[in-house]
């Protein structure tokens with residue numbers, strides 16, 4: 001089974017975002033594997049262990065993303081590929097990223113591709129479905145269960161609190177939702193082994209893609225932080241006084257009634 005995982009390096013969820021001149025400051029920020037991609041890596045490893053084959057983790061990102069790729073290798077992935085585009089393009093969006101990933105994957109003869117349901121920073125949830133569309137491959141999003149029998153997959157997917165079970169033919173791309181599994185921590189031997197596993201670096205010309213073909217379609221007009229939350233207010237007095245004051249405030253201050 002030829003298995004691929006699309007992995008994104010993201011801000012640590014604990015990080016406070018700092019803006020300077022409308023740009024997000026990355027200096028000193030902690031980066032992690034996008035948490036949904038950890039479920040994807042774990043599921044890929046489990047499927048390889050059960051069915052045989054190989055797991056390749058792929059990212060589009062800068063050299064710093066090698067750290068997250070090595071973590072995936074330490075968890076048990078076999079190979080990693082980083083496609084570097086920052087020398088060729090200034091702005092990238094999900095159209096850019098999905099085109100780069102699909103162009104690379106087109107030549108790989110993948111049976112299964114795992115991705116995260118959404119990236120916790122960009123958060124568009126578009127990259128994986130776009131990749132599948134470009135590859136003309138079946139795909140199922142937000143999965144919480146996956147069984148493979150020959151060339152057929154039975155997928156359980158989360159549909160906002162309910163579940164849906166779908167039978168679908170391989171090759172298949174799925175996006176991982178929380179609950180799919182419990183991602184393992186890299187073990188010490190895993191970390192030692194990961195240092196020797198192959199991590200290939202590719203550029204646009206290696207995958208025969210021109211920078212004009214991956215031009216971003218989205219222009220960011222402005223970035224700003226949400227307004228700081230004002231402190232709450234506790235109304236005093238008996239119930240009828242509180243109710244009339246509340247109605248008054250909703251009318252005059254909040255202007256919602």
Ligand SMILES: Cc1cc2nc3c(=O)[nH]c(=O)nc-3n(C[C@H](O)[C@H](O)[C@H](O)COP(=O)(O)OP(=O)(O)OC[C@H]3O[C@@H](n4cnc5c(N)ncnc54)[C@H](O)[C@@H]3O)c2cc1C
Pocket residue numbers: 006007008009034036037058059060061062085086090091092093094095097101114115116117118119120121122123124125126127128220
């Ligand atoms: C060199 C470079 C320059 C960029 N410049 C800009 C910029 O100028 N403005 C801006 O707003 N954004 C920029 N980005 C970020 C880029 O737009 C996002 O990475 C991309 O749009 C993904 O969208 P998302 O975060 O909404 O992912 P989602 O679609 O929410 O991600 C879902 C899943 O797709 C997969 N995935 C997503 N991104 C990647 C990736 N990079 N590699 C592998 N798998 C992935 C993962 O499995 C992830 O869980 C840049 C990124 C790069 C690499």
